[in-house]
Amino acid sequence: MFELKENDDICRQAQNSGTFYLFHNFSPFLQKIRGKYLVPQINATEIKKILEKFRQNEQRIEDSVLIGCSGDCLAYFALDLGSMERSVLESGLEGSFTELQQAFFQLDEKDTHLLSSAQALLRWHDNHQYCSKTGQPTKKNLAGSKRVCHSSGIIYYPQMSPVVITLLSDGNRCLLVRQASFPRGMYSALAGFCDVGETLEETVRREVAEEVGLEVDSLWYSASQHWPFPNSTLMIACHAMVQPQETEISVNKLELEAARWFSLDEVVEALRRDPRSSKQEDGTFSVCLPPKQAIAHQLIQEWIKNQLCQ
């Protein structure tokens, strides 16, 4: 990856043997076969044919960005054809440009990872076309790993915002929260963006105090994931404990709609429930939890495992 990022000539060669994922205004090109989404992988020759068919300059392939590399050094690229007519492209390519969020939870792990990195990188380039100091256009290197303002020499690198997500426990129960924007009935672990200069531990303690008014006693790291919604974040997942005698919650209603402690049985039952069928006969929604693709799900699974091992 380093050579591909740093050397435009090597990257150009890799484009000729690489695999491309197409987007249109940040929506990936997908095919739906027997109810399942497939992510077509297109090679450089096919991309050039598509560009030729739609009377686009072959050079447009150089607008693509590098999003990864396979074990046997096959490079993956993403190309956004947003300036072209969407419906014409779709009928020519026999598939459709689908909102990432719509397909995300039905795709294979490798595809979700590549498509979310691709969308984040394409968005970053779209938002950084001008130097914020000089106002002059910036130019991307071939791989898309940076943009340079040739007037000031400033180099811009793609960024993600760090977010901590914490599953809080009092030893017997775990704390789950919901924002008004979550799907009905859905509860998740408590999340918050890192402030500049903060350590992850400080963010966990501050967010827990701000959102539910509790004091974290101890915490430990679990895992991380890139999360593309609504913008590119690096989710850093932690477990944390409060003292069992200090569990009274004070919900910050500006940030959360609700927060409460859940027993092991309640969590196990909620995890079994399909979020799509959590609506009850009286119109209310049963508690449901994030799907397996979200790191919150992994934290909850780990907590259950720990409780069962006690």
Ligand SMILES: NC(=O)c1ccc[n+]([C@@H]2O[C@H](COP(=O)([O-])OP(=O)(O)OC[C@H]3O[C@@H](n4cnc5c(N)ncnc54)[C@H](O)[C@@H]3O)[C@@H](O)[C@H]2O)c1
């Ligand atoms: N993958 C998962 O399992 C999972 C679960 C829960 C939340 N999340 C994600 O975590 C993210 C953060 O959670 P939250 O909304 O509770 O955060 P939060 O508690 O920090 O509240 C969001 C507010 O923080 C401010 N903010 C500070 N820095 C920001 C930045 N860089 N970008 C946007 N807003 C910023 C804004 O005022 C925003 O309204 C969300 O984007 C959400 O999608 C992911």
Ligand SMILES: [Mg+2]
């Ligand atoms: Mg939050």
